[in-house]
Amino acid sequence: MTSPILEVRNLKKSFGALKATDDVSITLNDGEIHALIGPNGAGKSTLIKQICGGLASDSGSVIFDGRDLVGLDVADRAKLGLGRSFQISSVIMEFSALRNVMLAVQAHAGSSFRFFGNVRNDKALVAKATNILERVELLDRAHLSAAELSHGERRQLEIALALALEPKAFLLDEPMAGMGPEGSKRLVGFLDELRKEAPILLIEHDMDAVFALADRISVLVYGRVVATGNVEEIRSNLAVREAYLGETA
Amino acid sequence: MANLSREMIVNICLTLGMIALPFVAHAIDEPFYITLATRVAILALAGVGLNLALGTGGLVSFGHAAFFGIGGYAAGILASHAQSYTPIMESPFLLEGTNQMLIIWLVAIIASGIAAYLIGLLSLRTSGVYFIMITLAFAQMIYYFAISWPAYGGEDGLSIYVRNAFPGVNTLDLQNFYFIAFALLMGAIWLSATLKNSRFGSALQAARQNEERLAATGIRPFNIKLTAFVISGMMTGLAGALLADLNRFVSPSMLSWHMSGEIMILVILGGVGRLYGPLAGAIIYILFEFIFGGMTDHWQFFLGLVLLGVVLFARGGVIGLIAGKARHD
Numbered sequence: 001m002t003s004p005i006l007e008v009r010n011l012k013k014s015f016g017a018l019k020a021t022d023d024v025s026i027t028l029n030d031g032e033i034h035a036l037i038g039p040n041g042a043g044k045s046t047l048i049k050q051i052c053g054g055l056a057s058d059s060g061s062v063i064f065d066g067r068d069l070v071g072l073d074v075a076d077r078a079k080l081g082l083g084r085s086f087q088i089s090s091v092i093m094e095f096s097a098l099r100n101v102m103l104a105v106q107a108h109a110g111s112s113f114r115f116f117g118n119v120r121n122d123k124a125l126v127a128k129a130t131n132i133l134e135r136v137e138l139l140d141r142a143h144l145s146a147a148e149l150s151h152g153e154r155r156q157l158e159i160a161l162a163l164a165l166e167p168k169a170f171l172l173d174e175p176m177a178g179m180g181p182e183g184s185k186r187l188v189g190f191l192d193e194l195r196k197e198a199p200i201l202l203i204e205h206d207m208d209a210v211f212a213l214a215d216r217i218s219v220l221v222y223g224r225v226v227a228t229g230n231v232e233e234i235r236s237n238l239a240v241r242e243a244y245l246g247e248t249a
Numbered sequence: 250m251a252n253l254s255r256e257m258i259v260n261i262c263l264t265l266g267m268i269a270l271p272f273v274a275h276a277i278d279e280p281f282y283i284t285l286a287t288r289v290a291i292l293a294l295a296g297v298g299l300n301l302a303l304g305t306g307g308l309v310s311f312g313h314a315a316f317f318g319i320g321g322y323a324a325g326i327l328a329s330h331a332q333s334y335t336p337i338m339e340s341p342f343l344l345e346g347t348n349q350m351l352i353i354w355l356v357a358i359i360a361s362g363i364a365a366y367l368i369g370l371l372s373l374r375t376s377g378v379y380f381i382m383i384t385l386a387f388a389q390m391i392y393y394f395a396i397s398w399p400a401y402g403g404e405d406g407l408s409i410y411v412r413n414a415f416p417g418v419n420t421l422d423l424q425n426f427y428f429i430a431f432a433l434l435m436g437a438i439w440l441s442a443t444l445k446n447s448r449f450g451s452a453l454q455a456a457r458q459n460e461e462r463l464a465a466t467g468i469r470p471f472n473i474k475l476t477a478f479v480i481s482g483m484m485t486g487l488a489g490a491l492l493a494d495l496n497r498f499v500s501p502s503m504l505s506w507h508m509s510g511e512i513m514i515l516v517i518l519g520g521v522g523r524l525y526g527p528l529a530g531a532i533i534y535i536l537f538e539f540i541f542g543g544m545t546d547h548w549q550f551f552l553g554l555v556l557l558g559v560v561l562f563a564r565g566g567v568i569g570l571i572a573g574k575a576r577h578d
Contacts, residue, residue, distance in 0.1 A: 074461075075464045075467050075468060075469040076469075078464070078465055078467035084465055086465075090459060090461055091459065092454070092459050092462060093458055093459070094454070094458055095451075095454070095458075099451065103451050103452065103455055103463075103466060104466045106448050107463075107467045107468045110467075112451075112452040112468050112473065113476070114447055114448040115443070115444055116443055116447055117448070118443075118446040118447070119448055120446065122448070161465075161466065
C-alpha cells in the first residue's frame with residue numbers, strides 16, 4: 001500500500017475549555033473521496049483551517065505528500081498542492097470570473113512579481129483560465145464580475161479556483177452549500193470525475209451527495225472522530241445514528 | 250481606440266490642460282501660475298505614489314510624509330554639501346554632495362525606498378486602524394528626529410541657494426522646471442497604470458479585496474503589499490526631492506503628519522484608486538489654497554467642506570463624479 005497523500009496525526013486544538021479538534025487522525029489516499037461529516041459545531045471547519053495553515057494546532061501533525069507541514073503558512077501549503085474551497089464563497093468580488101481564475105493560474109505558475117505586460121493580453125493565462133471555466137461550466141459567465149454571479153455560480157467559481165492550482169489534493173468545504181438540487185446533482189457528477197485528478201477531502205452536509213460519492217466517511221462529533229468506514233459501515237453504525245442522523249436506537 | 254471611456258477623456262483633458270497651462274500663464278504674463286502648476290504636479294506625484302498603496306492595494310498609510318520628507322532631505326543634504334564644497338563623509342570612503350538632479354533623484358528614491366521597506370516590514374503585520382496608526386507613528390519618529398538633528402538645520406530647515414542642475418536644461422527657468430516635474434508625474438502615472446494591469450497588479454488588487462483567497466491560491470499577501478508599499482514610498486520620495494528644489498528649502502514640516510494628511514486628502518478628493526485622481530485632487534487643493542488662502546487664513550475650512558461632500562456623496566472623488574463608477578473586469 002502506498003502512503004496516503006494527506007495524513008493528519010493526533011491533531012489537537014482547544015479554544016479555552018472547548019476542544020474543537022480532539023486528537024483527530026485521518027488519512028486521504030490517492031484516488032479517493034474521503035467525506036468528513038458531523039453536526040454543526042463538530043469542528044469540521046477548524047480542522048480544515050488547521051490542515052490549510054490558517055490556524056496553528058496545539059499538537060499533532062499534518063503530513064502532506066511525505067512532508068510535515070509544521071511552520072508553513074497558508075500560501076506555502078497551497079503552493080505545495082493543497083487546493084481548497086471555502087464554505088462561504090471567497091472570491092475576488094471586483095474581478096470577473098475569468099480574472100479570478102487567471103489569478104489562480106498565475107499563482108500556480110509562481111509569477112506574481114512580473115510588473116510589466118497587461119494580464120488581459122496574457123495569452124497563456126487567458127487560455128488556461130478559459131479552459132478551467134469551461135470545465136466547471138462557467139464559460140458563458142466569464143466576463144461578469146464575481147459580484148454579479150449567482151450564489152451557485154460563485155460556488156462553481158470556488159471549485160475553478162481550486163482546480164487552477166492543479167493541486168495534489170482537494171479540500172472542499174461544503175461545495176454543495178446553498179446549491180439547488182439540479183446544481184448539486186451536476187456537482188456530484190463533476191466531483192466523481194475530479195477524484196481521478198486528485199483525491200478529495202470532502203466536507204459536506206448533503207448526505208445524498210456524501211453517500212453517492214464517498215469511498216470512506218469519517219464522522220466528527222465534538223472534535224472527535226467517532227467512526228470511519230465505508231458508506232455501508234457508516235449507515236449502520238449505531239453511534240453515528242445517534243449523534244448525527246438524529247435517530248435514537 | 251474606438252471607444253474611449255469617459256474616464257479616459259477626462260484624463261486626456263487634464264493632461265492637455267496641464268501642458269497648456271504654462272504657455273497660457275506666460276501669455277498673460279502671470280509667471281506665478283507656473284509655480285502653482287509646478288506645485289500641483291509635485292503634489293500629484295506624491296499622491297500617485299500614495300494612490301498605489303491606498304487605492305490599488307488598500308493600504309491606508311498615514312505616514313507618507315516620511316517618504317516625502319526623506320526625498321526632500323536627500324535633495325537638501327546633497328545640495329548643501331555641494332554648495333559648501335564639504336564632503337558628506339570622508340571615511341570609510343569619500344562621499345561628496347552633488348547638485349545634479351538625476352543623482353539626487355536616484356538617492357531620494359533609494360533612501361525613501363529603504364525607509365518604506367523598513368516601515369512596511371513592521372507596519373504591514375497589522376491592518377485597518379492599527380496600520381494607519383503605526384505608519385503615522387513611524388513618520389512622527391522621523392519628524393522629531395529631523396527637528397532634533399542640528400547638522401541639517403534642525404527645526405529651521407535647510408536652504409538650497411541655487412536650484413539643482415539637469416543636463417542640458419536651465420532649471421532656473423520656471424517653465425523648464427515645470428515640465429521636468431510634469432514629465433516625472435506622467436511617468437509615474439504610466440508606471441502606476443502598467444503595474445495595475447500586470448500580474449503583480451492583479452495580486453495587489455486581490456490583496457486589497459480578499460487576502461484569505463489570495464493566500465489560498467499560494468501567493469503570500471505580505472510580500473505583494475510590501476513591494477507595493479516600497480514602490481509607493483519611492484514615488485512619494487521623488488516628489489519630495491522635487492518640492493525641495495521648487496522651494497529651494499527643506500524643513501521638518503515636510504515630514505509632519507499634516508503633510509501625510511495633505512497627500513491623503515488630495516488622493517481622496519480626486520478619487521481613490523483612479524489613475525488621474527491625485528492630479529485632479531492636487532489641482533483642487535492648490536486652487537483652494539490659492540483662492541481662499543488669499544481671503545482667509547482658515548481656507549482649509551472650505552477644503553474640509555468639499556472633502557466632507559466627497560466622502561459623503563462622491564466616493565469615487567471628482568474623477569468618479571465626472572466619469573462614473575470605476576470599471577472592473
